[in-house]
Amino acid sequence: xIEGGWDYVLPAYAIALGALAALVIAVALHTMRWAKRxxxxxxxxxx
Amino acid sequence: xxxxxxxxxxxxxxxxxxxxxxxxxxxxxxxxxxxxALVFSPPDxxxxxxxxxxxxHVPAASLSLGIYAFMGxxxxxxxxxxxxxxxxxxxxxxPIGATFAGICLVTGSFWGAPTWGTxxxxxxxLTSMLVLFIIYLGYIALWSAIEEEDRAARLxxxxxxxxxxxxxxxxxxxxxxxxxxxxxxxMRSGGTSIDDSMIGPLATMAGAYAALFAxxxxxxxxxxxxxxxxxxxxxxxxx
Numbered sequence: 001x002i003e004g005g006w007d008y009v010l011p012a013y014a015i016a017l018g019a020l021a022a023l024v025i026a027v028a029l030h031t032m033r034w035a036k037r038x039x040x041x042x043x044x045x046x047x
Numbered sequence: 048x049x050x051x052x053x054x055x056x057x058x059x060x061x062x063x064x065x066x067x068x069x070x071x072x073x074x075x076x077x078x079x080x081x082x083x084a085l086v087f088s089p090p091d092x093x094x095x096x097x098x099x100x101x102x103x104h105v106p107a108a109s110l111s112l113g114i115y116a117f118m119g120x121x122x123x124x125x126x127x128x129x130x131x132x133x134x135x136x137x138x139x140x141x142p143i144g145a146t147f148a149g150i151c152l153v154t155g156s157f158w159g160a161p162t163w164g165t166x167x168x169x170x171x172x173l174t175s176m177l178v179l180f181i182i183y184l185g186y187i188a189l190w191s192a193i194e195e196e197d198r199a200a201r202l203x204x205x206x207x208x209x210x211x212x213x214x215x216x217x218x219x220x221x222x223x224x225x226x227x228x229x230x231x232x233x234m235r236s237g238g239t240s241i242d243d244s245m246i247g248p249l250a251t252m253a254g255a256y257a258a259l260f261a262x263x264x265x266x267x268x269x270x271x272x273x274x275x276x277x278x279x280x281x282x283x284x285x286x
Contacts, residue, residue: 005096034273
């Protein structure tokens with residue numbers, strides 16, 4: 001059986017979860033930015 | 048369903064509740080799947096604890112292929128039927144597919160180092176997966192490079208459809224060529240070769256990845272529709 005597997009497992013998990021977290025943050029910020037601008041536009045139209 | 052959602056107004060109504068629902072589902076599945084994969088699943092009798100990388104690597108590989116197939120269908124629909132949201136869906140899915148393909152390549156290297164004795168090998172499966180990752184990047188770059196959105200959508204859809212040729216190459220590379228990568232162990236004739244104790248965490252992580260893909264694609268599409276509304280209004284104001 002291969003010994004010392006955790007030396008590979010932990011960095012693999014850190015990189016994968018870090019990449020997923022970065023993707024989630026990027027999509028969330030992008031969506032919030034445009035939603036905010038669209039909402040402001042809607043409010044301007046109503047005013 | 049596709050026709051129903053082709054109306055951006057109806058899509059916004061649908062995604063307003065569907066996206067948070069998928070987000071909750073993804074969070075739940077990751078909350079169950081990660082401790083199951085990292086702590087509670089057994090080590091492999093040969094690979095030891097390195098087998099835990101499988102729970103990240105296999106779903107990332109499957110999803111990156113599946114997402115590209117989804118983009119291929121959306122691109123076809125966009126080119127043939129000019130479905131209003133098809134190119135929006137394909138564009139929103141691309142960064143997610145690219146991230147999954149990147150995760151597949153990196154975790155594969157971390158798995159290959161202790162089990163094969165090498166971080167990288169130019170064999171059929173690894174190389175075709177790298178090509179898929181590069182196609183994803185090319186697709187994203189093409190969208191960014193062309194200012195006129197209709198033209199960008201058309202060219203990106205054509206590039207995407209050309210790239211679909213790579214999907215069967217990735218899938219069957221392990222059968223067509225002698226590779227270091229193992230042959231299919233889940234979707235194969237004769238049933239899965241993975242032990243029952245590992246199927247649970249693997250399926251849970253695959254579900255978590257799929258729910259995350261649905262969440263991010265829906266939010267990405269919503270952002271694109273908001274952006275189009277803002278840009279259209281700005282154009283009207285400028286005229």
